């Protein structure tokens with residue numbers, strides 16, 4: 058018989074990501090819109106069918122959120138309707154060997170979980186790594202010797218492109234897919250694509266350089282988030298973690314239950 062899985066939920070600023078965590082790995086994943094999350098609470102959308110499971114086959118739901126309270130309330134209502142215990146991960150349950158050095162309690166749980174996922178995948182060792190998440194915001198964080206060192210928050214790719222067209226009289230909204238590094242771009246759309254590409258790439262280069270200087274070692278780069286695949290062409294060598302936040306949530310769930 059298949060052992061019970063846990064449902065993992067990551068409420069972000071653009072989408073809600075769900076995953077089934079079974080025997081130390083993600084067995085299935087799903088990305089929903091915020092509207093679908095509200096529909097789920099109203100009984101008009103069933104994320105479990107989309108994930109290929111049923112509430113009776115789940116032991117609990119583990120969730121994190123950096124989103125609006127109404128989405129958190131919708132998740133709570135939906136879990137109650139399913140008879141599913143909901144555990145909000147509040148950044149205090151950390152795996153053995155991992156330390157959080159961020160000073161502020163306002164740290165986004167998604168940033169910390171993505172860092173935990175990258176650290177776990179890297180072997181939970183002493184190496185330095187940089188984890189970049191290309192979501193609504195672009196966040197670029199560093200882990201060194203199992204210590205989350207913090208990082209940077211910048212507008213995400215879509216936000217940068219949106220703000221240039223919304224905040225000017227003549228600049229077009231350029232598609233995110235057109236980003237390329239070109240310091241001598243010769244058309245307006247290409248110049249925008251090049252400017253945003255360089256800004257995003259600069260965050261990565263800065264984090265890698267700081268990690269190199271601080272540790273004397275070459276840090277590995279991990280990349281995550283909905284816009285990560287599209288950004289791959291403007292990034293240095295990296296490992297793609299398509300579901301870093303969910304993966305991190307699975308790691309903390311397992312370490313809490315040991």
Ligand SMILES: Nc1ncnc2c1ncn2[C@@H]1O[C@H](COP(=O)(O)OP(=O)(O)O)[C@@H](O)[C@H]1O
Nearest residue numbers: 069070071072191192193194213215282283284
């Ligand atoms: N197929 C896609 N569906 C949704 N968002 C996408 C897609 N491809 C790229 N994106 C970009 O990814 C971002 C959402 O990524 P995600 O990691 O879900 O963000 P968040 O965690 O902030 O909700 C959006 O800003 C969007 O621009």
Ligand SMILES: CC(C)(COP(=O)(O)O)[C@@H](O)C(=O)NCCC(=O)O
Nearest residue numbers: 069070123163164165192193194210
């Ligand atoms: C930086 C973020 C907005 C990123 O959110 P996302 O793009 O993943 O939806 C989120 O992690 C957040 O609200 N952080 C709180 C501030 C902090 O991390 O210090």
